[in-house]
Amino acid sequence: MSDPLLSAKNLTKRFGGLAAVNDVSVDLHRGRIHAVIGPNGAGKSTLTNLLSGDLPPTSGQIRLNGENITGRSPERIARQGLGRSYQKTNIFLPFTVWDNVRLAAQSRERHAAFNPLHWFSAASRLTNVNQRCERALELAGLTARASNVAAAISHGEQRQLEIAMTLATEPTVLLLDEPLAGMGAAEAESMVALLQRLKGEHAIMLVEHDMDAVFALAEVLTVMVNGQVIASGTPEQIRNDAGVQAAYLGEEH
């Protein structure tokens, strides 16, 4: 098998005495969706925050495209090809959908902002950025909403916008934290279709509660409980795992 695009080894994050993430290892490969499931408080979001650099790990190592990125700032990790979306919608509410995505796309043109020669030219005329923005909006199915203010679109569309912003930075690795949270059935369906399309080009980690979606999408599943991985494998293996049934499925249902 090819080398993983993102590889985390023995990650641990302690908050005081509590190990929110305890000795967790994950490998993300291009063309595969790796789902992380588990009950509330299992440490899924903390794991995402460790991988994206939002939180520094207490111990362990993270490699992105073979390079050690442990402890780097989130902006550096993002520039090296990691994109993430947030569980709680994290967008620029007063801006239009277009401006949200355009700003994300512009993050890849640093010289445009820092060169004083560009201080008097309009950001809206950066052709590369506009093209990337258009592509991301189209992929996420938001083209029709481009001129709407982000605060005024539906919750499901805001979730799509999260994804579009992430895509506009053209990442190779995607960390998606509950992209389906709070979505209606139709919206969820189109999101699942979108993730299916993205799979080919990206290595994706999907944190999700919607089990139908998870089992429809994922090639690999990791089950976390209390900060620890209790099982990892194909959907088939997970479904038949007695430990998972007892600790997770049993508890939830």
Next chain:
Amino acid sequence: MSTAKAQLEKLPRSIQFVLALGAIALAAFPLLPVEGGDFYLGMLSQMMILAIFAMSLDLLQGVTGLVSLGHAAFFGLAGYALAFVTPQDAPIALWWSLPLAAAAAGLAALVIGFFVVRTHGIYFIMVTMAFAQMVYFLFFDNKALGGSDGIYVTFRPDATALGIDLDNKLVFYYFTLVVLLALYFALRRLLFSPFGRVLAGIRVNEHRMRAVGYGTFGYKLTAFTLAGALAGVAGYLWAAQTGFVNPELMGFHMSAHAIMMVILGGMGNFAGAIVGAFAFEYVMHVFKDLTKHWQLLMGGFIVLVVIVAPRGLLGLVERFTKRGEKA
């Protein structure tokens, strides 16, 4: 979702029209036969200088979301820079002393900014104030730097290279007006440039900016430095006009007044800062004529404006003209 309350960034035609009228009025004022015209000329020049100062703060406060309570430090430093380089017996050339003073203020902002832009919210306010107080007392307690009395700027800068004589009040007035307009249009361009868009993004959601790959520290430091240099342009003009600098120029009140000007006019579009500076100074003069307890009235006035017009006077204009269009 109250954060979604849009700021007036793009100015509607109605406001552009009002602003253009204001600019024409400023340009035409000296031509009118007003009694005591010289006095008003000086006063308006001073208002324009404060408008430049307020615009420089708006770049931080309204655009980037960094409320600095120490911005006057850079205003005052540039004034002192002019005072220091002006010899006792001759004027100094404008063409290099203005850039020098602005650069000195910008350099100070770069150094101070390196420490303060790491902080957020209330801490940013406190730390900027602390640094400005340090600069204030550095000058206040130091006889070599003029001490509490300040220093005279013995001559107005010499602008013969531009073919003008700044000693002439009328010429100084128009020179200040040109600088104000030039900086206003430059800042408007900057606002919609790639750099300006990043600053606006930082104001709205800095966390998300970092998540998509922006090193926000560098952007905020650049904005802080640029704002300091522009405050320096205003401080230089102030020193040139009044012929005098003292530590009060860098004091707490000066910084606080600038914040109020920006809020009064409306944040984040530079036009509001100009309108706010004029309104603030005008109202202050009116209150000062009424009573020596003018600060009491001023406080009430600011509270009233914030309640009635949370987006400042420009927001008020927009609201009324919008209503007119619907009718």
